[in-house]
Amino acid sequence: MTSVSQSPQFPFLIRRDGTWLYRGSPIKRKAMLCFFSSMLTRDCDGEYWLKTPTEYGKIQVEDVPFIAVELSFKGTCGRNQALCFRTNMDEIICVGPQHPIVCDWDKPTEGHGAIPYVHLRNGDGNFPIYARISRSVLFELAALAVSGHVNGVPCLGVWSQDRFFPLSRQT
Numbered sequence: 722m723t724s725v726s727q728s729p730q731f732p733f734l735i736r737r738d739g740t741w742l743y744r745g746s747p748i749k750r751k752a753m754l755c756f757f758s759s760m761l762t763r764d765c766d767g768e769y770w771l772k773t774p775t776e777y778g779k780i781q782v783e784d785v786p787f788i789a790v791e792l793s794f795k796g797t798c799g800r801n802q803a804l805c806f807r808t809n810m811d812e813i814i815c816v817g818p819q820h821p822i823v824c825d826w827d828k829p830t831e832g833h834g835a836i837p838y839v840h841l842r843n844g845d846g847n848f849p850i851y852a853r854i855s856r857s858v859l860f861e862l863a864a865l866a867v868s869g870h871v872n873g874v875p876c877l878g879v880w881s882q883d884r885f886f887p888l889s890r891q892t
Contacts, residue, residue, distance in 0.1 A: 731771055733757075733780035739788040739809045751811075758810045761786055763844030770845075787812070787852035789839055792861045794881075799867070804881040806839055808852050814841060817882035823851065824888055837862070837888055862888060 734742045741748045741757070748754055761780075762770050769782045789806035796802045805815040814820045816839060824837040837859060838851040854862065866877040871887045878887035 729778045731776075731778035731780050733771065735769075735780065735782045735786045737783040739786075755810050758786065761850065763848045763850050765846045765848050767848065785838060785851045785853050787841055787850070789852045789854045789858050792858045794865070798865070800880045800883050802865075802880060804862075804865075804879060806852065806854070806858065808841070812841065814839060814852075815882065816879075816886060817884060821884075822854070822879070822881075822886035822888070824886075826887075826890055835889060859888075 732744045734745075736742065741754055748757075757771060760772050762772055764770060769780050769786060771778055771780050788809045790809050791807040792804060793807075794802045794804050803815050803817070805813055807813055816822055820840050822837050822839050824835045826835045837854045839854060841850050841852050844850050862879055863877075865879050866888055867880070868891060869876055869878050869885050869887065871878070871885070875891040876887040877889050877891050878885050880886075
């Protein structure tokens with residue numbers, strides 16, 4: 722295995738829309754994408770790395786490597802529901818203490834509201850790897866949103882596993 726100080730830049734790019742490119746060409750085989758994505762990690766500097774059994778190298782990621790593309794929920798509505806996402810790599814994660822929704826209200830986004838992400842897993846040194854919540858899934862979340870407060874700020878958010886996750890400021 723190549724040492725970290727000598728690690729090459731692999732010719733991978735993960736576009737903002739979730740498309741994986743190798744040497745500029747899209748990777749279309751889902752099994753290969755799932756294999757590579759399972760070996761993806763992130764270091765404490767925010768860099769993404771692909772760690773295969775034989776190689777270790779940096780890859781480029783435009784935003785985050787995964788997209789939450791489908792929403793389902795279990796249980797009754799409100800505090801007792803469990804919201805679950807399927808990612809573009811077919812990982813299923815349920816929103817809760819281990820997989821919170823994160824939304825940076827103070828980050829400007831081309832005239833739109835804040836972009837929500839869900840914590841997928843930790844990289845090296847517990848540096849988070851996120852999935853961006855797709856626009857269509859965000860609309861589904863908005864339909865489930867209720868009023869709440871976070872640190873005294875009125876907001877709209879959703880409940881999952883008895884925890885409230887804010888999505889936007891309430892005006």
